[in-house]
Amino acid sequence: MMTDKYHVQGFSLAEDNSELKKQIFAVASGKGGTGKSTVAINLSVSLAALGYEVILVDADLGGSDISNLMGVSSPRYTLKDFISNEVTYLAEVLEPTPSPKLRLICGGSDIISISNPLYQQKMRLIRNISRLEADYIIVDLGPDISFNNLDFFNAAPVRFLVTQNIDAIILGFYRFMKAAFVRCLKQEFKEEDYVLNIINDFQNLGWSRTRRNLVGAIRAASQETHDRLDHILETFQPKLVFNMVDSPAARRTADQMFSFILENFGFRLQTATYIPRDKDVERAYARSEPFVLRYPKSDATKAIYEMIVSCGLNKTSSGERMENFMHFSRQLKIEAQGWQFVKI
Ligand SMILES: Nc1ncnc2c1ncn2[C@@H]1O[C@H](COP(=O)(O)OP(=O)(O)OP(=O)(O)O)[C@@H](O)[C@H]1O
Numbered sequence: 151m152m153t154d155k156y157h158v159q160g161f162s163l164a165e166d167n168s169e170l171k172k173q174i175f176a177v178a179s180g181k182g183g184t185g186k187s188t189v190a191i192n193l194s195v196s197l198a199a200l201g202y203e204v205i206l207v208d209a210d211l212g213g214s215d216i217s218n219l220m221g222v223s224s225p226r227y228t229l230k231d232f233i234s235n236e237v238t239y240l241a242e243v244l245e246p247t248p249s250p251k252l253r254l255i256c257g258g259s260d261i262i263s264i265s266n267p268l269y270q271q272k273m274r275l276i277r278n279i280s281r282l283e284a285d286y287i288i289v290d291l292g293p294d295i296s297f298n299n300l301d302f303f304n305a306a307p308v309r310f311l312v313t314q315n316i317d318a319i320i321l322g323f324y325r326f327m328k329a330a331f332v333r334c335l336k337q338e339f340k341e342e343d344y345v346l347n348i349i350n351d352f353q354n355l356g357w358s359r360t361r362r363n364l365v366g367a368i369r370a371a372s373q374e375t376h377d378r379l380d381h382i383l384e385t386f387q388p389k390l391v392f393n394m395v396d397s398p399a400a401r402r403t404a405d406q407m408f409s410f411i412l413e414n415f416g417f418r419l420q421t422a423t424y425i426p427r428d429k430d431v432e433r434a435y436a437r438s439e440p441f442v443l444r445y446p447k448s449d450a451t452k453a454i455y456e457m458i459v460s461c462g463l464n465k466t467s468s469g470e471r472m473e474n475f476m477h478f479s480r481q482l483k484i485e486a487q488g489w490q491f492v493k494i
């Protein structure tokens with residue numbers, strides 16, 4: 151039977167209608183330093199500037215840095231306090247930011263003790279993130295291909311993968327995506343040993359020998375697995391954020407990635423945006439400022455606008471249609487007034 155437990159690992163468990171309205175975005179990459187936190191922060195601030203209630207969660211349990219990057223010093227509580235049961239409700243860990251509509255859940259500073267939470271602790275965290283009250287929840291993940299990152303990623307209904315046109319980073323992207331997809335299949339078919347065997351064979355025999363057979367073999371197993379697989383292929387469609395783009399070659403690489411993934415995995419990759427390599431991003435980063443607020447007309451800000459539009463989010467919280475980039479830029483300028491940036 152097709153199950154709504156496809157997302158049983160977390161966020162998209164729709165216990166009531168309010169869960170359905172809320173969107174949870176995960177930002178991952180499979181490599182360090184690709185720009186995940188930069189994207190997560192600027193997307194969060196942008197949605198808050200459009201009037202939405204937003205919560206940004208620093209779930210990079212091994213190397214949290216969002217609070218520093220946003221200039222939010224000494225948070226009262228962090229995820230560590232929730233994971234170690236110092237506080238009962240995740241909502242108690244929320245920290246304000248200079249954007250009235252944006253709140254933050256900081257990662258812990260004593261990171262070693264929480265970088266590898268027990269399974270139960272992780273599931274409690276994922277469940278509680280999905281219960282937070284907000285219009286949008288953005289979850290910034292760590293760079294490694296750990297079960298933590300994979301489970302947080304798979305649990306979010308909208309998943310961004312940030313990559314760059316550099317071989318090692320694209321390799322990290324493929325590895326992460328493949329691991330997330332396989333974990334998702336294993337979760338869906340955990341009761342069906344014969345499908346699990348097919349998946350295990352795929353993992354054990356390696357990429358090249360069986361790559362064309364994984365999806366086909368599962369599909370051929372029975373009509374029921376065929377339908378459930380199709381459901382996964384329809385929903386498992388990560389959105390690609392190509393970052394630090396400095397030549398048209400990135401678009402060609404993206405096209406190759408799309409065909410490769412469609413041919414070998416059977417699902418479509420979607421493009422969320424191409425963010426140029428932009429000095430304004432680096433300048434803002436160095437001062438712990440969101441670049442969309444400091445440089446609301448920059449090319450990188452335009453890319454964040456495209457990302458938002460690609461998610462179908464081209465209106466403000468009051469329902470006003472966002473006509474164009476200038477409109478978006480104006481909203482950001484208004485939002486920036488609350489941040490009291492140092493004059494430069
Ligand atoms: N579009 C861009 N143009 C120029 N510099 C960028 C761009 N995006 C990110 N950077 C720079 O890349 C560096 C890494 O960014 P960031 O911390 O967001 O990456 P990350 O993927 O979160 O890293 P980690 O894996 O360590 O968490 C920063 O110095 C940031 O300023």
Ligand SMILES: [Mg+2]
Pocket residue numbers: 186187188210215290291
């Ligand atoms: Mg980061």
